[in-house]
Amino acid sequence: MADIIAWVTSPAFIAYASIVGVVFMGLQISAAVMVYAERKVAAFMQQRLGPTRVGPKGLLQPVADIVKLLFKEELRPKAADAFLFTLAPIISVATAYLAFAPVPFGAPTTFFGLLDEPMALQVSDVNVAVLVIFAASSMGVYGIVLAGWASNSKYSLLGGLRSSAQMISYELAFGMSLATVVMVAGSMSLREIVDDQQGYWFGFIPQWYIFLQPIAFFVFACAGIAETNRAPFDFPEAEQELVAGYHTEYSSMRFAMFFMAEYINMVTVSAVAVNLFLGGWHGPFIPPEYGWIWFLIKLAFLLFCYLWLRWTLPRFRYDQLMSFGWKVLLPLATVNLLLTAAGVLYFGL
Amino acid sequence: MLFYLFAGTAVLGALLVVTQKNPVYSVLALIGSFFGLSGLYVLLEAPFVAVVQIIIYAGAIMVLFLFTVMLLNVPREDAAEWDRTHPLYRPMAVRIGGGLALLLALELGWALWRTAGLGGGVADEHPAVSSVAELGRVLFTDYMFAFEVTSILIIVAMVGAVILAKKREE
Numbered sequence: 001m002a003d004i005i006a007w008v009t010s011p012a013f014i015a016y017a018s019i020v021g022v023v024f025m026g027l028q029i030s031a032a033v034m035v036y037a038e039r040k041v042a043a044f045m046q047q048r049l050g051p052t053r054v055g056p057k058g059l060l061q062p063v064a065d066i067v068k069l070l071f072k073e074e075l076r077p078k079a080a081d082a083f084l085f086t087l088a089p090i091i092s093v094a095t096a097y098l099a100f101a102p103v104p105f106g107a108p109t110t111f112f113g114l115l116d117e118p119m120a121l122q123v124s125d126v127n128v129a130v131l132v133i134f135a136a137s138s139m140g141v142y143g144i145v146l147a148g149w150a151s152n153s154k155y156s157l158l159g160g161l162r163s164s165a166q167m168i169s170y171e172l173a174f175g176m177s178l179a180t181v182v183m184v185a186g187s188m189s190l191r192e193i194v195d196d197q198q199g200y201w202f203g204f205i206p207q208w209y210i211f212l213q214p215i216a217f218f219v220f221a222c223a224g225i226a227e228t229n230r231a232p233f234d235f236p237e238a239e240q241e242l243v244a245g246y247h248t249e250y251s252s253m254r255f256a257m258f259f260m261a262e263y264i265n266m267v268t269v270s271a272v273a274v275n276l277f278l279g280g281w282h283g284p285f286i287p288p289e290y291g292w293i294w295f296l297i298k299l300a301f302l303l304f305c306y307l308w309l310r311w312t313l314p315r316f317r318y319d320q321l322m323s324f325g326w327k328v329l330l331p332l333a334t335v336n337l338l339l340t341a342a343g344v345l346y347f348g349l
Numbered sequence: 350m351l352f353y354l355f356a357g358t359a360v361l362g363a364l365l366v367v368t369q370k371n372p373v374y375s376v377l378a379l380i381g382s383f384f385g386l387s388g389l390y391v392l393l394e395a396p397f398v399a400v401v402q403i404i405i406y407a408g409a410i411m412v413l414f415l416f417t418v419m420l421l422n423v424p425r426e427d428a429a430e431w432d433r434t435h436p437l438y439r440p441m442a443v444r445i446g447g448g449l450a451l452l453l454a455l456e457l458g459w460a461l462w463r464t465a466g467l468g469g470g471v472a473d474e475h476p477a478v479s480s481v482a483e484l485g486r487v488l489f490t491d492y493m494f495a496f497e498v499t500s501i502l503i504i505v506a507m508v509g510a511v512i513l514a515k516k517r518e519e
Contacts, residue, residue: 084373128481131400138408142380145412149373149419161419164412171409188481 015119023123027100031263032062034303041307072252077152080249084150089254092143092261099136099268102129104191106281106292120191121292129190130178133272137174137227141167143261144229144246151249159245162318166226166233169325174223176333180216180340181209181276190272194280206284210277215336217277219329224269226325228262231310233321270302271295278302352392359385372418376411383407397481 007013036051036059043050051058076085106121126132141164148160185193199207210217226233247258274280278298281291316324362382369375383406390399488496 081373084377126396128396128400131397131404135400135403135408138404138412141408141412142415145415145419146377157419161416164416168409168412 012119019119019121020123023100023105024097027097027264027267028260030267031260032066034263034266035065035259036062037303038307038310041304042311045308045311066256069253069256074254075249075251077249079152081150081152084146085249086254088143088147088150089250089257089261090143091146092140093257093264095136095140095143096261096264096268099133099140099265100271101136102126102132102190103268103271103275104194104280105271105295107288122191125189125191128188130182130188130193130276133268134171134175134178137265137268138167138171140227140261140265143258147250147258148246151246153249155248156246159248163229163246166229166321166325169322170223170226170233170329173219173325173329173333174227176330176337177216177220177223178276180213180333180337183337183340183344184209184212190275190280194275194282197279198282206279206282208277208279213277213336213340215332216340217273219333219336220273220277222324222329224273225306225309226321228265228269230262230266230306232313232315234310234315266303266306267299270299270306273302274298352389355385355388355392357385358382359389361385373415376415376418379414380407380411383411397484 039061040050040058042048051061054060054064076082101123102125104120104122104125108120144163144167145160148156148158148163151157181193182188185196187193187196193209197206197208201207201211205211247255250258274295281288281295283291283294283297286293359382362378362380362385365378366375366382369378383402387399387402387407390396390402
């Protein structure tokens with residue numbers, strides 16, 4: 001008993017518990033912030049004002065939204081499958097959180113000398129981190145498919161089926177682009193991949209993989225947007241054709257959970273992109289122990305790109321989406337993978 | 350302790366696959382069972398195999414299963430109805446299944462008798478292959494033949510599916 005108390009009150013445990021808490025709360029808060037940012041950026045691009053009423057410059061709008069969602073009535077269609085209808089949003093959110101677990105967001109730190117040994121700023125350092133993220137994102141499909149099926153509504157079912165077709169098609173290209181980076185770095189641990197991107201070429205170009213693997217980054221970005229069902233790949237919830245797609249029948253907090261999952265997935269994909277292609281927490285001017293500041297700056301930029309794309313590009317047609325995935329992205333990723341493999345093998349890239 | 354948790358999940362999932370009336374629930378139970386198996390792989394210090402198990406089986410193949418079950422809209426299975434329309438199926442199924450179960454039990458017994466003491470002999474013969482690079486090397490050298498045969502099998506299955514799905518010309 002005394003052992004357990006000593007272990008629980010040890011600085012290392014408290015530091016670890018607070019990292020987990022920070023990641024958990026941070027993801028939740030980021031979803032709320034993204035909702036606000038989405039509306040503000042959309043307004044900016046369409047020369048409107050966006051939310052202005054709640055709080056200064058509408059800053060408290062997310063709080064109002066959350067309160068509204070919590071207190072709304074939970075509706076469920078009579079013909080819906082009760083168990084799966086409840087399970088689907090849970091799967092969505094759980095896999096979204098799970099995917100972030102192996103993502104590091106800063107250099108190991110001792111928290112200003114509080115700890116004896118430096119502690120990694122991530123929930124768990126898995127040596128197959130890249131694959132864990134891939135697995136979690138492939139499990140996320142179930143949330144959407146089951147939501148579509150369990151709602152027992154045409155629009156929901158069509159949305160769910162579209163989403164699974166889309167995710168399966170783009171998962172291949174996604175995996176190929178991940179494999180390319182893994183090959184160059186020679187490791188599947190995100191921490192080692194990030195550390196491999198330290199330093200500069202010719203003294204000023206940072207050694208980020210985006211410069212070494214621009215094609216892989218392009219494929220990753222396209223597939224990542226498709227995996228998170230964001231415009232211009234937002235077919236599962238195409239408003240004009242499917243009302244709201246797989247979450248047509250959802251209301252209140254269950255509906256909010258789907259949206260939370262979508263925004264958390266955006267954060268995760270962006271964070272993984274930062275780690276794989278943009279050098280993670282490495283950057284000039286800021287000392288390494290404050291690397292998470294660089295990480296947040298890069299993350300915020302990529303998230304802004306998400307919004308930027310959504311309000312700039314119209315949605316594809318469904319056949320265009322499929323032919324783009326199978327006839328452009330996949331061959332591109334395959335050729336890039338083979339070229340990189342040759343490069344690593346013969347030139348020791 | 351963890352072993353029993355994961356093994357229990359796998360077995361319970363497998364049982365639910367067979368006993369569930371609704372095919373969608375069967376598919377989900379099978380996914381649960383795969384998660385149990387994946388946990389066992391982690392305990393065996395093979396995280397790569399564990400994650401790949403989830404990506405390929407739980408992630409990719411079962412999505413297609415679910416897809417098919419949902420698209421075909423398979424009705425709930427009703428045992429009495431089934432027996433009336435297919436009187437021969439149940440006795441045949443019992444015989445074949447019983448034979449296979451007996452075979453499995455015999456093999457298991459033989460394996461236990463041969464290793465003499467659980468988890469003893471097998472691990473020593475094959476040193477743990479945990480790193481991905483080592484796994485790849487072994488796969489493409491020692492098990493080259495099995496690997497290639499598997500890939501040919503998959504290609505055959507794919508070509509067969511394409512031919513079956515293709516519309517007849519005339």
